[in-house]
Amino acid sequence: MRFKFDKSSSFKIGDVNVFFVTNASADTLQLPHLLQTESEDVKETLQLYRKDSLGKFGEISVITVKAQGGLKKFIFCGIGEAKDLSKLQVQELGGIIASKLNACKLxxxxxxxxxxxxxxxxxxxxxxxxxxxxxxxxxxxxYFKDKKETNKLYLKEITFYTQYTNLEALFSEREKIIDSTNFTRDLVSEPANVLNPEAFVDVCKELEALGVKVTVLDKKQLKSLNMNALLGVGQGSNSGTYVVTMEWNGAKDQKDSQPIAFVGKGITFDTGGINLKPSGPSISMMKYDMGGAAVVTGLIRSLASRKAKVNVIGAIGLAENMPSGNAQRPGDVVTSMSGQTIEVDNTDAEGRLLLSDVMWYTQETFKPKIMIDLATLTGAIVIALGHHNAGLFSDDDELVSQLTKAGLNTGEKVWRLPLGQCYDELINSNIADVKNVGKDGAGSITAAQFLKRFVKKGCIWAHIDIAGVVWLDNGGKLSPRGATGYGVRLLNEFLIQNYEPK
Incomplete structure (x- = not known):
């Protein structure tokens, strides 16, 4: 869709006109300033719009008036006590307006x-x-054919009239991030028969046109690197297993400095393997188990699109977790790239196996100063936090503070959960260095503790479990139903506020 920004002085009543009113302006039935010059008939009709509560935050009233020889719509959007509005609240008002305009087929x-x-x-x-x-x-x-019309979005163009200038440049930066958020939504929405590991690799390669250096490691190369934890996850599938790294070097003068790395889980479909998931909605939605990889890819795309002055590595592991005669068995022991041996106690705890090797490879190859992994890792995080927060795990208080603040600013919130020796002991194995599931509950925490064992000393690390926020059946304030694109805006905000030059 198109956005235009013009001066208030250029405003003339159009077919659809949206104004904002506060509680106070509604109580006294004051019309917005630019309507004071309209004819008395128009003003009198508009004065009839709701008298009791219009002006409350998010409340919408639509009035159709005959003016200037035709029917014109006047939409009044309540903003409550304007002085108290946050950036996020204003964005949520935009979401409310978009929903209303589409509902009215405008x-x-x-x-x-x-x-x-x-x-x-x-x-x-x-x-x-x-x-x-x-x-x-x-x-x-x-994939809609017969249902395309009933799911149609009508809204195509918005023109803003305001006293401020140069808003196009301000919005242009934001729009590039939103475009990459929608790109991530597209990836998460694709069915697994379309977006398999090979297809995902092709998507990553397309970022080369934006100046991103893309490197793809296939099964043969992964084997030579002893990435057996990752390879074990994909060995039951006819699709390939890959690691893709995406390098964005936007801070040319700091090219030799340590980059910030983001690592994503990319299980394009997760059956659970031999520990097969039960039938029903749980397994049918496992196409979105590549949500972490989609967020990392969308983040790199957004950084390249807006030429962000920061050096960032995106690394994703891609595999399909399938049951077959070649599939990994419960009880198998694999040797990870780090040299640590892992007892595979449950083949449905495959994401942490994938991440253990990709995280280690990322540290070995790129020496990042900060590494953040994102994954739809555990159902336990949904039980703990529902669909309102992602789970955040880290021993670094400053990094936690930075991510928490970025989450509050964007509405893509995180909630810190504990780590500790008492949880780490739950993943000790009797026949290997570690096993991939714990006991006695705390499923999300023991998963994070597992990952922590593959973080090198001196690397600042955080794990974000996005299983509850990557998909919303009923949508959210800033997203429709389905894939949310959670994480792209969060991580852009994190980088802009803390690591990009002001």
Whole structure:
């Protein structure tokens, strides 16, 4: 969709006009400033819009008025107490507006940002509204045929009228991040018969056109590197197993400095292997078990698109966890790239096996100062946190603080859970160095403790379990139902606030 930004002085009533009102302006039935010059008939009709609660945050009223020789729609959006609005709340207002315009089957609208209602946000009010609209105005309709019309998004163009200038440049940076968020949503939404490991590799290679250095390791190369934990996960599938690294060197003057690395789990479909998952919704949705890899790929795409001045490594492991005569068995022992031996107590705890080798390879090859892994790792995190927060694990308080703040700013929230020796002891094996599942509960924590064993001394590390936030059946305030694209905005905010030059 297209966004335009124009001066308030250029505003003329269009077919659809969106205004913002506060609680106070609703109580006194004041009209926005730019409507004060309209004819008395128009003003009198508009004064009839709701008298009791319009102006409350997120409340929408639509009035159709005959003006300037035709029917014009006036949409009033309540913003509550304007002085208290956060950046995220303004974006959520944009999502509400997008939903309303699509529900009314409207393709174009003028949004007027005028008067004291939005002064507390200044020039960023329009940009944040635009960001919320674009995030909400998404639909994965690739496979609809008969149902395409009923799932149609109508909204195509928004024109903002505001006193501020140069908003195009401000929004352009945000839009590149949103485009990559939608790119990630597309990846997570694709069925596993389309997006298998080979197809995912091809998607990564397309980033080379943006200046990203992409390296692909296949089974033969993984074997030579002793990445047997990863290879064991994919050995039951007819598809290949791969590691893909994506290098974005945006800080040319700091090329020799240690990069920041993001590692993603890319199980393109997870049956559970020999420990087969039960039938039902749980297994049918396991196409999104590559959500961590999708986020990392989307992040690298966004950094390259906006030419971010930071050096970042994206590393993903790609495999398919299938049951077959060649599949890994419960009780098998594999030797990881690190040299540590792993007892595979449960083949459905495959993501941590994949990550153990990819994390070790990333540290060996790129020597990152910070490494953050993202994975749809455990169902236990959904039980603990539902679909409102991702689980965050780290021993570094500063990194936790940075990620938590970035989550609050974007609405992609994280919640810190504990690590500790008492949990680490739960994954000790009687016949190997470690086993891939613990006992006595704490499933998400023992998974994180497993990963911690593959973090080298001196590397600052965090693990983010996104199993509960990568997909929302009923959608969210800034996302439609289905894939959320969670993580792309979070990690961009994390980098912008802490590691990119101001």
């Amino acid at each position: 393709e174009q609208a003028n949004i007027i940002i005028d008067g004291k209602e939005t002064e507390s946000q200044g020039e960023l009010f329009a940009v944040n509204i635009a960001e919320g609209i674009k995030l909400k105005n998404y639909c994965f309709d690739k």
